[in-house]
Amino acid sequence: MPTYGKGLRGLSILTLTTIVVALTLVFFWVPQDASQGFIQKIFYIHVPLAIVSLCGFVFGGILAVMHLRTGDRRYDMRSYVAIHMSLIFGVGGLITGSIWAKASWGHWWVWNEPTLVSFLIVLLMYATYTPFRFSIEDPERQGRYASVFAIVAGAFVPLNFLAVRLAQQYVHPRVLTLTGGNLPGPMRLTFTVSLIGVALLFVTLWKYEMAAKNARIQMRTLRRRLLGDDDLRPPQRSAAPTL
Amino acid sequence: MTVLGVAPALPLHSAGKYVAGAYVVFVLLILVYVTIMAIRLGRMERQLVELNRDLARRDEAPETSGASETRGAETRNRPDTRNRPDARNPADARNPPDARNAPDAPDGGREPARMGGAGRPAGDSSL
Numbered sequence: 001m002p003t004y005g006k007g008l009r010g011l012s013i014l015t016l017t018t019i020v021v022a023l024t025l026v027f028f029w030v031p032q033d034a035s036q037g038f039i040q041k042i043f044y045i046h047v048p049l050a051i052v053s054l055c056g057f058v059f060g061g062i063l064a065v066m067h068l069r070t071g072d073r074r075y076d077m078r079s080y081v082a083i084h085m086s087l088i089f090g091v092g093g094l095i096t097g098s099i100w101a102k103a104s105w106g107h108w109w110v111w112n113e114p115t116l117v118s119f120l121i122v123l124l125m126y127a128t129y130t131p132f133r134f135s136i137e138d139p140e141r142q143g144r145y146a147s148v149f150a151i152v153a154g155a156f157v158p159l160n161f162l163a164v165r166l167a168q169q170y171v172h173p174r175v176l177t178l179t180g181g182n183l184p185g186p187m188r189l190t191f192t193v194s195l196i197g198v199a200l201l202f203v204t205l206w207k208y209e210m211a212a213k214n215a216r217i218q219m220r221t222l223r224r225r226l227l228g229d230d231d232l233r234p235p236q237r238s239a240a241p242t243l
Numbered sequence: 244m245t246v247l248g249v250a251p252a253l254p255l256h257s258a259g260k261y262v263a264g265a266y267v268v269f270v271l272l273i274l275v276y277v278t279i280m281a282i283r284l285g286r287m288e289r290q291l292v293e294l295n296r297d298l299a300r301r302d303e304a305p306e307t308s309g310a311s312e313t314r315g316a317e318t319r320n321r322p323d324t325r326n327r328p329d330a331r332n333p334a335d336a337r338n339p340p341d342a343r344n345a346p347d348a349p350d351g352g353r354e355p356a357r358m359g360g361a362g363r364p365a366g367d368s369s370l
Contacts, residue, residue: 023266038258042265049269092272096265103261205276212280216287223294226301 004210015204018197022190030190042100044191048198050093050119054157056086056202057126061154064147076143077241079150081209083129085202090123114167118160125153133239143241213240 026044033040060082067075097116102108110116132149136142183191 039261041262045265045269088272088276092269095268099261099265099268103258201273208280212283212287216283219287219290219294223290223297226294227297 004207004214008204008207008211011200011204011207015197015200018193018200022194022197025190025193030186031184033187036104039100039103042096042103044194045198046093046096046100047191048195049089049096051195052198052202053086053090053093054122054161055199056082056089057122057157058154060086061151061157064150064154067143067147068151073143073241076147077213078210079147080133080239080241081206081213083126083150085206085209087123087126087129089198089202090119090126094119094123114164118164122153122157122160125156129153130239134237137237139242146241217242 022044026041030041030044032038060079063075063079063082067073067079097119098108101110101116129146129149133142133146136145
């Protein structure tokens with residue numbers, strides 16, 4: 001069995017350092033935006049959360065492909081944890097974006113804004129992932145069906161992103177574009193550090209959760225080997241994969 | 244520090260609470276996650292304690308069965324009575340305890356080995 005705790009301490013320190021540096025840059029170094037002023041500082045947490053969340057969904061889809069290709073249920077576990085983490089980050093992105101919208105537009109939510117609504121659709125779609133898993137009792141089927149779901153939904157994420165980008169009617173700011181975007185140097189640097197910090201946080205928490213799940217599974221296996229099957233209660237029905 | 248903002252949409256005293264709110268949400272999410280992980284870790288620790296206790300119980304069991312095996316060896320040195328036709332009779336298992344403890348009981352050599360504990364044969368050591 002792989003050990004996910006390896007290098008976790010170093011990664012945690014690196015993550016913490018990067019986030020502290022990012023917050024320092026955001027609040028003490030980067031200049032205020034000319035039009036939005038102080039409120040623009042939400043951008044440095046909202047956008048990285050949203051980007052990392054969407055990338056995490058795609059990552060979960062890639063791991064699901066690996067699961068179906070190899071039949072190795074550890075990939076199913078990795079995919080499950082990646083999607084679970086992405087959902088948490090996505091909720092963070094949604095709430096911080098809503099706070100920015102209230103400050104900037106005067107509304108918590110604008111229904112005719114494609115970026116917001118499309119992100120919500122993606123989030124709601126993935127919100128069904130865990131109940132979907134829970135509804136399937138057989139672990140083998142649960143893993144396969146969930147992988148198919150993760151692949152289809154993972155493919156939908158970039159398509160959705162492209163569709164929104166191609167839409168003409170929008171009021172959501174477009175800060176990052178293929179031509180370089182509208183960010184001046186210090187803002188770009190701060191944003192990059194924030195993005196790296198949030199991405200590292202995602203990886204760290206993913207590894208933490210994988211290590212915890214792995215430890216639980218190993219303990220169960222150990223218990224079974226030491227005390228025999230009769231001494232174990234039957235495993236409770238769970239949305240999480242069982243190895 | 245260079246300040247580029249000349250006419251921000253919101254003055255600092257109004258914008259501050261929104262920015263603080265957004266970052267507090269971020270910190271809260273991480274805190275909630277860490278709390279859930281801590282609860283799970285506590286649960287796992289309790290299971291480990293339970294597992295250790297069960298193992299200790301198992302460790303005690305072979306000692307008890309070790310003593311009974313000595314008794315078992317004594318009975319094994321006796322002429323083998325287990326191959327007697329009446330020993331294979333299923334009805335034999337229903338013999339009253341006093342009958343089984345009789346010196347010429349057919350399963351006299353096997354009974355002490357079961358005293359190892361938890362209804363498991365003493366020789367069954369998966370440790």
